[in-house]
Amino acid sequence: MMWYFVRNMPVKLYRRHSRKCLEDLAGLRLPARAVRNYMDCECPIWAYGRTETQQVPRQSVGTTDLKTARAKLAAVLKHDQAEAVHGPKLEDCIEKYLTARKNEITESSRDSYAIMFGHLRKFVGANGVVHIRELTVDLCEEFKSAGLAGMKDSSIKHYTGRFRKFLSDAFRRGWLLEDLAAKVLPHHCEDEAAEPFTEDEVKRILEQANKPAIKRIGYTKYPETFRLLLELMLETGMRVSDAIEFDPGALQKGQYLWIYRFTPKKQRKNRTKKTIEAYISDRLKTAIDNAQWFTPARPFRYPTSRRMRTYGNEVYKIMLAIGKRCGVPDCRPHRLRDTFATRKLLAGVPLEDVSRLLGHSSIRTTETYYAKWTSARTRLLEERVFKTL
Numbered sequence: 052m053m054w055y056f057v058r059n060m061p062v063k064l065y066r067r068h069s070r071k072c073l074e075d076l077a078g079l080r081l082p083a084r085a086v087r088n089y090m091d092c093e094c095p096i097w098a099y100g101r102t103e104t105q106q107v108p109r110q111s112v113g114t115t116d117l118k119t120a121r122a123k124l125a126a127v128l129k130h131d132q133a134e135a136v137h138g139p140k141l142e143d144c145i146e147k148y149l150t151a152r153k154n155e156i157t158e159s160s161r162d163s164y165a166i167m168f169g170h171l172r173k174f175v176g177a178n179g180v181v182h183i184r185e186l187t188v189d190l191c192e193e194f195k196s197a198g199l200a201g202m203k204d205s206s207i208k209h210y211t212g213r214f215r216k217f218l219s220d221a222f223r224r225g226w227l228l229e230d231l232a233a234k235v236l237p238h239h240c241e242d243e244a245a246e247p248f249t250e251d252e253v254k255r256i257l258e259q260a261n262k263p264a265i266k267r268i269g270y271t272k273y274p275e276t277f278r279l280l281l282e283l284m285l286e287t288g289m290r291v292s293d294a295i296e297f298d299p300g301a302l303q304k305g306q307y308l309w310i311y312r313f314t315p316k317k318q319r320k321n322r323t324k325k326t327i328e329a330y331i332s333d334r335l336k337t338a339i340d341n342a343q344w345f346t347p348a349r350p351f352r353y354p355t356s357r358r359m360r361t362y363g364n365e366v367y368k369i370m371l372a373i374g375k376r377c378g379v380p381d382c383r384p385h386r387l388r389d390t391f392a393t394r395k396l397l398a399g400v401p402l403e404d405v406s407r408l409l410g411h412s413s414i415r416t417t418e419t420y421y422a423k424w425t426s427a428r429t430r431l432l433e434e435r436v437f438k439t440l
Contacts, residue, residue, distance in 0.1 A: 062100035096120040138184035167210040174198035204240035211238040247390035255377040287329035288391035291384040292316040327410040
């Protein structure tokens with residue numbers, strides 16, 4: 052039996068002798084201890100004991116060769132010593148963190164974490180960081196500036212918040228020995244006001260969307276149907292993830308419009324799911340009913356095994372290309388939602404109703420993003436009152 056000590060915590064190798072081997076050893080009339088410690092045979096080698104950071108249960112080392120077993124054990128102990136000093140590997144911590152929060156966060160949040168961790172992996176790889184305790188306050192602050200470089204301020208603020216949550220949980224679970232989350236400052240930025248499209252830009256985007264693309268695959272396979280997807284977002288204010296899942300079979304006829312009730316994809320998982328309503332005109336419903344659908348069940352989901360985030364990215368990329376062709380900068384799906392909101396505000400729809408149509412959790416959220424147009428509504432109301440005097 053071979054004993055290995057790491058700071059007085061032993062891990063030992065031993066042979067798990069077969070019945071035949073035990074019979075042969077019995078013929079040698081060896082003491083019981085010598086039989087247990089006997090290694091000059093070809094029986095499987097096992098190990099058990101304790102390292103600096105963990106209990107090693109009885110387990111096979113996967114070999115009968117003593118030299119190979121020693122090398123494997125030495126590698127395990129070396130890795131364990133590294134963990135004792137530098138903590139577990141950062142990659143392992145990331146995987147454990149995401150697994151632990153799997154039932155707490157929504158799919159869109161998981162995608163957001165995946166993007167942040169992707170940038171973190173790239174950054175720490177360039178800086179030679181492998182274990183989590185190799186992270187320092189300086190490195191974490193540098194990640195905010197260099198690792199997330201090129202993003203908009205609002206995106207940096209968002210991903211910095213995700214990063215600080217991870218650091219906080221790492222400290223709670225003992226992966227970090229100091230609370231880096233408390234030392235890494237949040238990224239402050241002014242809330243970016245929504246920027247809707249002008250009426251001329253909307254016209255150019257829809258005209259360009261109707262033109263066949265060179266490659267007729269995915270969303271470019273049926274350009275007329277893709278245009279209807281953009282019109283749906285423009286007419287209802289739905290996010291792209293909700294518009295893609297649009298189910299015409301769920302429409303109900305109201306007195307003036309078609310009513311579509313749905314549960315938004317973007318919701319906090321620990322809150323009660325809410326259903327919101329979208330209102331669709333006869334013209335748009337008829338156009339969708341008569342269009343070439345991408346799949347029999349959903350007009351705007353083409354057959355693929357990819358996740359929802361991939362659909363949204365496809366729409367995003369196509370809209371960027373459309374904007375480039377028709378001269379509309381920053382042509383993104385979310386700006387269709389902003390255009391819907393500002394149109395309603397400027398038409399005199401009360402702010403609380405616009406907030407409800409957008410599915411915002413609070414009217415304050417709507418005020419924050421559309422403050423510029425709420426003041427425009429005030430001037431519009433003033434003008435209307437003036438005309439009545």
